[in-house]
Amino acid sequence: MNHLVIIGCGIIGATLAYELSLIEGLKITVVDKQPPAQAATGAALGVMMGIISHKVKGKAWRMRQTSIQRYETLIPELEAITKQRIPFNRQGILMLLPSPQVTTDDLASWKKLQETRHNQGWQLEILDVAQLNKICPQIDVISQKYIGAIHSPQDRQLDPTALTLALVEAATHNGVNFKFGVQALGLNSSSQLETTDGVITGDKFIIAAGLGSSALTAQLNQKVDIRPVLGQAIHLRLGHPLGNCEFQPAITCNDIYVVPCDAGVCSATDYWVGATVEFSQDGGEISADKQLLDATLKSAIATCPELANASIIRTWSGLRPRPENRPAPVIEKLPGYDNVILASAHYRNGVLLAPATAEMVKEMIL
Numbered sequence: 001m002n003h004l005v006i007i008g009c010g011i012i013g014a015t016l017a018y019e020l021s022l023i024e025g026l027k028i029t030v031v032d033k034q035p036p037a038q039a040a041t042g043a044a045l046g047v048m049m050g051i052i053s054h055k056v057k058g059k060a061w062r063m064r065q066t067s068i069q070r071y072e073t074l075i076p077e078l079e080a081i082t083k084q085r086i087p088f089n090r091q092g093i094l095m096l097l098p099s100p101q102v103t104t105d106d107l108a109s110w111k112k113l114q115e116t117r118h119n120q121g122w123q124l125e126i127l128d129v130a131q132l133n134k135i136c137p138q139i140d141v142i143s144q145k146y147i148g149a150i151h152s153p154q155d156r157q158l159d160p161t162a163l164t165l166a167l168v169e170a171a172t173h174n175g176v177n178f179k180f181g182v183q184a185l186g187l188n189s190s191s192q193l194e195t196t197d198g199v200i201t202g203d204k205f206i207i208a209a210g211l212g213s214s215a216l217t218a219q220l221n222q223k224v225d226i227r228p229v230l231g232q233a234i235h236l237r238l239g240h241p242l243g244n245c246e247f248q249p250a251i252t253c254n255d256i257y258v259v260p261c262d263a264g265v266c267s268a269t270d271y272w273v274g275a276t277v278e279f280s281q282d283g284g285e286i287s288a289d290k291q292l293l294d295a296t297l298k299s300a301i302a303t304c305p306e307l308a309n310a311s312i313i314r315t316w317s318g319l320r321p322r323p324e325n326r327p328a329p330v331i332e333k334l335p336g337y338d339n340v341i342l343a344s345a346h347y348r349n350g351v352l353l354a355p356a357t358a359e360m361v362k363e364m365i366l
Contacts, residue, residue, distance in 0.1 A: 003027045004201035004365070005193055007184045007216065008165035008209035010035075010041035011160055011354045012343055014167035016206060018078075018210035020365070021174035022200060028176045029202070031195055032126045033183035037164035040210055043231060044160045045259050045317020047250050050354040051122045052093055054113060058152055060327075063356035065120075070355035071156055074187050079164040081173055087328030089250060089263035092153040094136065096253035096303065099145045103308050110150055124153040138304045139180050139251070157250040160351050184209070186219040187340065204339045206361060210321040213344040223335050226345045230286040232293045233274030235261070236310035243304075250270035258307070271307065273300040276317075277348075288317045322347040329353060331360050341365075 004020060005183070006013050009032035050064035052227030075088045097106070107126065114124040123219060127149045133141045133153075170180060173339050182197040193200045207213050214226045241248060241260070248260040257275065276292045301307045301320050321344060323330050328347040334340040340363055343357050 002204065002365075003029070003133050003202045003208065004204050005200055006206045006208055007193070008207070008212065008344075009036045009038065009040055009163050009164070009168065009180070010108055010208070010210060011044070011167075012210075012250065012357055013170070013206075013208040014164045015354040015358045016208060016361055017171040017176045017178075018167045018174070019238065019355070019362060020347045021171045021176050023362070023366070028171070029200060030046075030171075030176060031057065031182050031184050031200070032178075032180055033196075035276055036168050036178075037161045040318050041160050041164055043233065043275075043316055043320075045233060045257055045274050046158045046160045046163075046351050047151060047252070047257055047259060048156045048158070049093060049152075049252075050352060051117055051124065051155050052095060052150060054109075056120075058142045063353050063360075064100055066356040066359055067353055068154065070076070070359070071158075074355060075158070075163075077151050078163075078170050081170040082166050084162075084166060084266045086166055087159040087262045087265045089157040089248070089260065091247060091249045091263065092151055093155040093157070094251045095150040095152070095250040096132075096139065096144075096146050096251065097148050097150065098253060099147050101254065102147060103149060107148070118194065120178055120264070122272050123153055125153065131357050135247055136243050136249075136251070138306055140303065140305050144253075144302060151249070157263070158351070159262070163351075184212075184216065185347065187290070188219075191339070204341065204365060206343055207334075208342045208343045210344055211319060213321070213342060217334060217342065220334060220337060220340065223338060224330060224342060224345070225324040226321045226330070227324050228286060228316055229322045229347065230278040230288060230319055231275040231348075232278070232288050232296070232315065232317040234293065234297055234315050235313040236271045236273060236307060236308065237269065237313050238271060238310040241271050242271070242306055245248050252301065254299065254305070256296055258300050258304055270313070273297055275308070285320070319322065320347050320350075321345045329357065333364060347354055
């Protein structure tokens with residue numbers, strides 16, 4: 001029996017554990033110094049911009065398409081095993097097109113993307129201001145001077161923490177051994193992982209530890225430079241749905257998101273707003289900038305004025321792992337080590353690309 005050891009249990013590690021547990025003859029152990037979904041995953045809003053992305057070919061598009069397709073079967077699969085509903089918003093993503101940032105000339109590129117997606121078997125809808133106002137009356141279409149919007153009905157949003165916990169439960173049901181509160185100290189050889197709970201011997205190791213991945217690869221003389229980018233978000237409680245309670249998509253404008261909580265499980269009364277993008281100025285630690293968070297909330301209220309009446313339940317932040325001088329994510333066998341696989345540094349697309357990452361790693365293993 002091949003023994004796989006996965007280091008890290010955010011959305012990537014948990015998805016790997018579950019998908020690989022479906023392969024007969026594998027023994028799987030997952031190690032994480034924290035409970036699941038505590039780092040970047042716990043701070044994510046779970047908006048999956050796949051079809052609405054301008055990626056139309058190559059690896060970047062294939063991964064998005066693979067993941068969007070897999071989520072349609074994965075969510076009901078996990079719900080059947082765990083007997084728990086996973087908040088999974090099937091009402092798509094609505095991207096607003098504000099003027100003057102977006103002009104009528106820019107609509108040509110959206111029409112071209114719409115045609116490309118149609119040929120690929122996907123949908124995109126280009127809405128004018130009147131159509132936008134009709135389907136989403138909560139949006140202030142007058143003050144903000146939108147020229148329209150793009151609705152991507154087949155893109156999705158979900159609760160990353162709820163999904164990760166469901167993946168862990170389902171993988172455990174399939175025989176995966178999770179070791180939480182156990183820190184990976186390093187790979188002292190290509191077949192042994194030293195941890196605070198002793199040495200774990202394995203046949204293959206998958207490093208999915210986010211920002212912690214760099215230190216582990218450096219011990220094998222193959223440092224992969226992964227750096228943090230901080231993101232902040234806000235949980236608002238309005239007490240009733242914004243606009244039409246039957247149509248609650250994730251709304252985005254100028255990289256600010258308004259996301260209905262628990263959509264797909266119950267009617268939205270709460271909303272997540274985010275997220276900031278904050279880089280380290282000197283390569284050191286990043287402190288959350290309250291002014292940026294305030295500006296994010298102000299922008300969300302400008303988009304949906306009724307949010308001004310909401311109560312702030314909590315604010316939070318997390319560090320996203322971003323690879324330096326190379327595209328995200330990093331999914332590859334570690335140079336010089338046929339049995340060490342790196343699946344990390346997904347930056348802002350960890351939730352979106354988790355199923356496709358698992359598929360790529362599965363191919364490497366098999």
